Amino acid sequence: MIVAESIKEIRAFVAGAREAGREPVGVVPTMGALHEGHYSLIDAARRQCQAVVVSLFVNPTQFGPSEDFRSYPRPIEADLAGCEAHGVDAVFHPPVEVMYPGGAATTVHVSRPAERLCGASRPGHFDGVCTVVAKLFHIVGAEAAYFGQKDYQQTVVVRRMVADLDMPVRIVVCPTVREPDGLAMSSRNAYLSGPERSQAVALVESLRLAGRLVEQGCRQASDVVAAMREHLRRRVPAGRIDYVEIVDPETLEGVETIDAPAVAAVAVRFGSARLIDNMRVDAPARSG
Amino acid sequence: MIVAESIKEIRAFVAGAREAGREPVGVVPTMGALHEGHYSLIDAARRQCQAVVVSLFVNPTQFGPSEDFRSYPRPIEADLAGCEAHGVDAVFHPPVEVMYPGGAATTVHVSRPAERLCGASRPGHFDGVCTVVAKLFHIVGAEAAYFGQKDYQQTVVVRRMVADLDMPVRIVVCPTVREPDGLAMSSRNAYLSGPERSQAVALVESLRLAGRLVEQGCRQASDVVAAMREHLRRRVPAGRIDYVEIVDPETLEGVETIDAPAVAAVAVRFGSARLIDNMRVDAPARSG
Numbered sequence: 348m349i350v351a352e353s354i355k356e357i358r359a360f361v362a363g364a365r366e367a368g369r370e371p372v373g374v375v376p377t378m379g380a381l382h383e384g385h386y387s388l389i390d391a392a393r394r395q396c397q398a399v400v401v402s403l404f405v406n407p408t409q410f411g412p413s414e415d416f417r418s419y420p421r422p423i424e425a426d427l428a429g430c431e432a433h434g435v436d437a438v439f440h441p442p443v444e445v446m447y448p449g450g451a452a453t454t455v456h457v458s459r460p461a462e463r464l465c466g467a468s469r470p471g472h473f474d475g476v477c478t479v480v481a482k483l484f485h486i487v488g489a490e491a492a493y494f495g496q497k498d499y500q501q502t503v504v505v506r507r508m509v510a511d512l513d514m515p516v517r518i519v520v521c522p523t524v525r526e527p528d529g530l531a532m533s534s535r536n537a538y539l540s541g542p543e544r545s546q547a548v549a550l551v552e553s554l555r556l557a558g559r560l561v562e563q564g565c566r567q568a569s570d571v572v573a574a575m576r577e578h579l580r581r582r583v584p585a586g587r588i589d590y591v592e593i594v595d596p597e598t599l600e601g602v603e604t605i606d607a608p609a610v611a612a613v614a615v616r617f618g619s620a621r622l623i624d625n626m627r628v629d630a631p632a633r634s635g
Numbered sequence: 636m637i638v639a640e641s642i643k644e645i646r647a648f649v650a651g652a653r654e655a656g657r658e659p660v661g662v663v664p665t666m667g668a669l670h671e672g673h674y675s676l677i678d679a680a681r682r683q684c685q686a687v688v689v690s691l692f693v694n695p696t697q698f699g700p701s702e703d704f705r706s707y708p709r710p711i712e713a714d715l716a717g718c719e720a721h722g723v724d725a726v727f728h729p730p731v732e733v734m735y736p737g738g739a740a741t742t743v744h745v746s747r748p749a750e751r752l753c754g755a756s757r758p759g760h761f762d763g764v765c766t767v768v769a770k771l772f773h774i775v776g777a778e779a780a781y782f783g784q785k786d787y788q789q790t791v792v793v794r795r796m797v798a799d800l801d802m803p804v805r806i807v808v809c810p811t812v813r814e815p816d817g818l819a820m821s822s823r824n825a826y827l828s829g830p831e832r833s834q835a836v837a838l839v840e841s842l843r844l845a846g847r848l849v850e851q852g853c854r855q856a857s858d859v860v861a862a863m864r865e866h867l868r869r870r871v872p873a874g875r876i877d878y879v880e881i882v883d884p885e886t887l888e889g890v891e892t893i894d895a896p897a898v899a900a901v902a903v904r905f906g907s908a909r910l911i912d913n914m915r916v917d918a919p920a921r922s923g
Contacts, residue, residue: 452748456741515776
């Protein structure tokens with residue numbers, strides 16, 4: 348496994364892999380602090396691609412001024428060991444000044460689907476995500492890129508960008524990996540205190556509740572959201588609800604009546620940690 | 636020469652060219668209505684590349700609501716004949732709905748250098764340019780792209796985008812091609828009436844005047860601009876000056892003292908036509 352800190356090095360690796368016939372190339376963009384969720388993406392890339400590049404880069408431009416950029420975990424030795432163990436061929440781990448040298452003035456902006464949910468709570472977040480992902484795609488030049496369903500809105504926004512800009516890369520979305528109690532794996536779970544960690548399971552509980560209600564015939568999104576909010580309020584006294592929504596899977600617009608596949612999405616703050624989760628909620632097909 | 640209207644066709648052409656070892660691939664992005672300026676770009680691409688793609692696409696998103704999108708000339712038969720005569724291998728001529736299918740929500744935005752000069756007169760223009768150029772780069776996947784010096788700000792903004800987003804393409808800028816009397820060639824010259832056409836030469840005259848003044852030792856940009864404005868006012872009664880500026884060649888910020896290479900840039904409106912031109916003005920190196 349090689350570790351590249353410069354754009355030139357990672358491009359040389361990819362060019363070499365291509366010359367050796369190792370195609371397609373897959374890329375797994377991450378901010379490091381890798382957990383089983385990330386490793387499931389790497390494993391999927393390993394199965395589908397002949398060369399796998401993982402980027403480890405805590406991207407400053409997707410953090411708001413009062414967010415956790417400085418404190419975001421950076422366990423680089425453990426991440427590199429994990430990549431090695433999972434058969435990664437090359438790690439791209441650039442310093443900030445390699446990705447953002449002075450004078451940069453370009454932003455990739457996705458409007459509608461990026462403005463709702465997390466985009467409403469974190470202004471500029473998805474501009475930062477899209478811009479750094481576009482850069483990574485141009486730097487690595489992979490045929491496929493792997494993202495986790497946990498960051499559902501991110502997958503929608505990145506797919507939108509790729510489609511709109513005709514980027515020659517296939518976006519692969521892999522299922523959310525969960526702790527035994529159901530909590531979605533996230534690098535930010537490390538921020539939780541003991542009591543917060545116990546309460547955090549309420550996010551997935553509220554999503555499963557939504558799924559059950561819809562399955563049982565509840566079609567009013569407002570009723571489902573009310574039940575989810577009630578569950579969260581009861582189970583998460585330490586947390587502050589950021590949003591609870593039932594949205595269209597592509598546009599991320601809120602839906603009123605659940606008569607087509609929809610996505611339930613929640614975000615809850617615990618102190619400085621902000622946890623998100625989501626789940627598909629489908630009305631069963633009507634018979635007769 | 637093939638003419639592709641779909642993304643799939645032009646990608647297949649480029650893939651075939653690469654498989655046949657015809658690399659590098661060059662692309663010349665145009666809005667059609669080709670003139671000797673465009674053909675000089677094509678000829679440069681022909682000399683430097685093994686396969687040359689020309690795009691002919693009048694991009695709606697770079698026109699303002701009151702601009703000339705509908706009336707912009709589209710002499711497609713003449714353009715295709717010209718491309719054929721200049722040894723173009725493939726023309727990409729997509730309908731608008733191929734480039735902008737419903738639901739598109741992504742914009743590539745360059746801030747500072749795009750906000751001055753033409754960007755100030757044409758809000759959103761460079762967002763449209765950058766977005767369509769990014770799309771073309773992703774669709775064609777060329778190693779080199781050719782632009783004319785005449786659209787100087789466009790070359791600066793596109794270079795900025797390519798550098799900031801790490802796009803794997805080399806931007807080649809070719810000198811402005813001029814009519815015998817000095818008028819910069821432009822598809823929009825066709826809009827000029829007889830008297831306007833005679834007056835339009837005042838743009839390049841004002842730029843040459845700037846060059847002479849700087850050569851003669853004039854260092855105050857405001858003095859040079861005043862002389863240029865005076866010349867234009869006298870010679871172009873039918874026109875309205877949009878801007879006359881002396882700017883830094885990279886940031887496009889206005890300069891006060893011309894003690895380093897700078898660019899003189901003018902824009903003048905003649906009825907519905909808006910003509911632009913520019914020229915490098917360099918203070919001679921001091922001796923002793």
